[in-house]
Amino acid sequence: MKIVVLVKEVPDMESKFKIIGDAKIDESQIAFKMNDFDEYAVEAALQLKEKFGGEVVILSSGPERVTKEVRQAFAMGADWGIHVSDPQIDEGDNYVVAGALVKAIESVGGVDLVLTGVQAEDDQAGLTGVFAADMLNFAHCTNVVKIEVGGDQKALTINRELEGGLNEVLEMAMPAVLTIQSGINQPRYPTLPGIMKAKKKRLDLKKAADLGISALGEAGSKTKFHKMYFPVSEHKAEIIQGDAKAAAKTLVDKLRNEAKVI
Amino acid sequence: MARILVIAEQRNGKLSEATLELCKAAKEIASGLGATPAAAVFFKDDSLAKEVANYIPEVFAVVDGKLGAYDADYYAQAVKAVVEGQDVKGVLIPHSYDGVDYAGKAALAIGAGIVSNCNKATVEGGAVVFTRNTYNGKIQEQKSVKTDKFVATFEKGAYDKEAAGGAGSVTAVAVSLGDSRRKIKEVIATMAGSVDISQAKVIVSGGRGTKEKDKYNDVIVNLAKKLGGEYAASRPVVDAGWTDAARQVGQSGKTVAPVLYVAAGISGAIQHVAGMKGSQCIVAINKDPEAPIFNIATYGIVGDLFEVIPAMMEALG
Ligand SMILES: Cc1cc2nc3c(=O)[nH]c(=O)nc-3n(C[C@H](O)[C@H](O)[C@H](O)COP(=O)(O)OP(=O)(O)OC[C@H]3O[C@@H](n4cnc5c(N)ncnc54)[C@H](O)[C@@H]3O)c2cc1C
Ligand SMILES: Nc1ncnc2c1ncn2[C@@H]1O[C@H](COP(=O)(O)O)[C@@H](O)[C@H]1O
Numbered sequence: 001m002k003i004v005v006l007v008k009e010v011p012d013m014e015s016k017f018k019i020i021g022d023a024k025i026d027e028s029q030i031a032f033k034m035n036d037f038d039e040y041a042v043e044a045a046l047q048l049k050e051k052f053g054g055e056v057v058i059l060s061s062g063p064e065r066v067t068k069e070v071r072q073a074f075a076m077g078a079d080w081g082i083h084v085s086d087p088q089i090d091e092g093d094n095y096v097v098a099g100a101l102v103k104a105i106e107s108v109g110g111v112d113l114v115l116t117g118v119q120a121e122d123d124q125a126g127l128t129g130v131f132a133a134d135m136l137n138f139a140h141c142t143n144v145v146k147i148e149v150g151g152d153q154k155a156l157t158i159n160r161e162l163e164g165g166l167n168e169v170l171e172m173a174m175p176a177v178l179t180i181q182s183g184i185n186q187p188r189y190p191t192l193p194g195i196m197k198a199k200k201k202r203l204d205l206k207k208a209a210d211l212g213i214s215a216l217g218e219a220g221s222k223t224k225f226h227k228m229y230f231p232v233s234e235h236k237a238e239i240i241q242g243d244a245k246a247a248a249k250t251l252v253d254k255l256r257n258e259a260k261v262i
Numbered sequence: 263m264a265r266i267l268v269i270a271e272q273r274n275g276k277l278s279e280a281t282l283e284l285c286k287a288a289k290e291i292a293s294g295l296g297a298t299p300a301a302a303v304f305f306k307d308d309s310l311a312k313e314v315a316n317y318i319p320e321v322f323a324v325v326d327g328k329l330g331a332y333d334a335d336y337y338a339q340a341v342k343a344v345v346e347g348q349d350v351k352g353v354l355i356p357h358s359y360d361g362v363d364y365a366g367k368a369a370l371a372i373g374a375g376i377v378s379n380c381n382k383a384t385v386e387g388g389a390v391v392f393t394r395n396t397y398n399g400k401i402q403e404q405k406s407v408k409t410d411k412f413v414a415t416f417e418k419g420a421y422d423k424e425a426a427g428g429a430g431s432v433t434a435v436a437v438s439l440g441d442s443r444r445k446i447k448e449v450i451a452t453m454a455g456s457v458d459i460s461q462a463k464v465i466v467s468g469g470r471g472t473k474e475k476d477k478y479n480d481v482i483v484n485l486a487k488k489l490g491g492e493y494a495a496s497r498p499v500v501d502a503g504w505t506d507a508a509r510q511v512g513q514s515g516k517t518v519a520p521v522l523y524v525a526a527g528i529s530g531a532i533q534h535v536a537g538m539k540g541s542q543c544i545v546a547i548n549k550d551p552e553a554p555i556f557n558i559a560t561y562g563i564v565g566d567l568f569e570v571i572p573a574m575m576e577a578l579g
Contacts, residue, residue, distance in 0.1 A: 121398055139443035140334065168449050169449070237559035238560065247565065261522040
């Protein structure tokens with residue numbers, strides 16, 4: 001089974017965010033990591049490979065930095081990868097990025113499954129997997145929490161998460177795109193030998209021109225970014241000051257005598 | 263006149279609240295653009311279309327035996343047919359499990375740009391500007407589409423539901439649906455558990471910031487016991503197996519509204535907040551002063567929960 005996993009690098013959300021000119025975050029202050037949901041997707045792919053054989057290909061679009069996350073997936077056990085590296089793609093919206101990722105998937109050839117995260121923690125769009133499926137003309141399913149492969153290795157039985165603790169169980173044929181929800185598995189930690197091997201694994205670099213992409217940057221996008229800002233809340237909490245001990249004491253007092261909830 | 267079209271959503275023949283909320287969004291956007299608000303209901307009969315007509319003046323009913331339950335391929339085909347046949351400018355879809363599953367596909371089918379996961383829309387100079395959460399709720403951004411038509415998905419609760427003055431019209435639209443590549447086998451419940459946290463008066467909830475199972479038990483479970491309440495968790499805690507799924511609060515877990523909800527080491531992602539924002543008094547304990555949870559909390563302590571919670575235990579006596 002040939003599986004491509006889309007891996008995105010995102011800021012660690014506990015980083016200190018600063019916005020430059022209403023337009024972008026100050027990346028110099030940010031620690032980057034693999035999108036959480038994508039870690040579950042990598043693990044899901046590795047488990048399928050262990051059961052059915054084949055290969056796991058990691059695909060990521062972004063600046064040079066993202067090779068760190070690709071190598072992390074290699075260290076977990078993925079076989080090889082493609083780094084789509086072109087600022088003209090990164091400047092585009094989800095439509096442009098999905099289009100570029102699809103070209104890279106097509107360049108792999110004979111792909112049975114494409115796994116993505118449910119959403120990226122930074123843009124929270126939840127669009128890339130669905131776009132990619134449509135562009136590839138593959139069947140798809142989002143919010144996947146269980147994958148079973150049928151005997152002939154062409155049929156899938158999938159649980160799609162629904163609201164209120166429900167799952168929809170559905171069947172479809174490969175090739176398919178699945179967007180993977182957290183909790184589907186317990187992602188493994190890279191081992192030391194894994195990390196050593198990861199350094200030597202094949203990582204192809206592709207520019208927009210190599211992939212023959214015409215929709216690029218802002219011009220190729222179907223959406224337009226206006227601005228970004230920190231939310232202003234009308235309901236901002238009353239922040240209780242003091243060291244932990246003093247604050248805790250004040251809090252308990254307020255819960256007892258002001259809010260009267262304990 | 264061009265239309266702003268809500269795509270209704272149902273499960274087991276019950277309309278979602280989000281559908282009715284979006285009827286209000288459609289009215290607001292339509293009035294700003296000089297368009298008219300409408301909805302499309304895809305179902306096996308026209309009963310739900312009649313229900314939606316209590317919230318919006320014009321409803322298109324696409325009736326087909328294939329539309330008894332949601333399906334991505336059928337929905338994308340049906341959206342395309344209604345948009346192309348009825349002079350639709352904008353399509354509004356709930357950012358729900360089903361909505362997320364087909365909205366991107368529907369947008370490509372009609373050649374429209376899509377802005378997903380929005381919480382607000384305003385009309386500025388004839389264009390619709392959408393506001394949405396990014397970076398796990400730490401930053402808001404505004405976007406619009408460059409295409410003639412647009413698709414937008416909205417968070418639950420972004421708009422209030424509001425009945426229309428009278429019953430709207432229901433018009434049948436015939437659509438010939440092709441094939442679907444998916445086949446639904448069944449819908450199953452996966453979160454059954456012995457405990458029902460939704461009945462508790464006090465809930466102490468721990469997030470990823472509690473670090474590991476033993477520590478979660480140590481601080482969260484103990485504080486809950488001390489306060490005579492139940493303990494609960496955000497999704498990552500359940501994913502990691504530190505506590506049972508029946509204790510998860512949020513969009514994919516339980517909805518709770520206790521008298522007191524203590525959120526410790528929880529950032530306040532929209533999917534978590536969806537399950538607890540109705541609580542009477544919310545306490546947030548988080549070491550990050552910018553954590554979005556402080557935007558909905560009553561009281562906040564910026565600090566290390568492993569210091570604050572033991573100090574609370576002590577102060578409680
Ligand atoms: C379709 C869908 C459904 C979802 N459903 C749910 C749901 O039902 N429920 C849910 O909770 N989530 C749900 N999520 C996940 C949600 O998006 C967030 O990822 C999740 O809520 C984050 O959990 P958290 O706040 O515990 O972790 P994080 O976002 O990682 O936050 C951890 C917080 O702990 C703080 N912290 C760390 N150490 C300390 C310390 N020592 N002291 C104090 N504070 C500390 C950090 O500052 C941070 O704010 C869903 C997501 C999707 C896409
Ligand atoms: N630049 C990228 N490179 C690789 N994968 C991506 C990229 N952007 C998005 N994805 C994938 O698409 C998923 C959903 O992202 P989004 O649509 O941005 O919410 C992510 O979890 C990734 O699996």
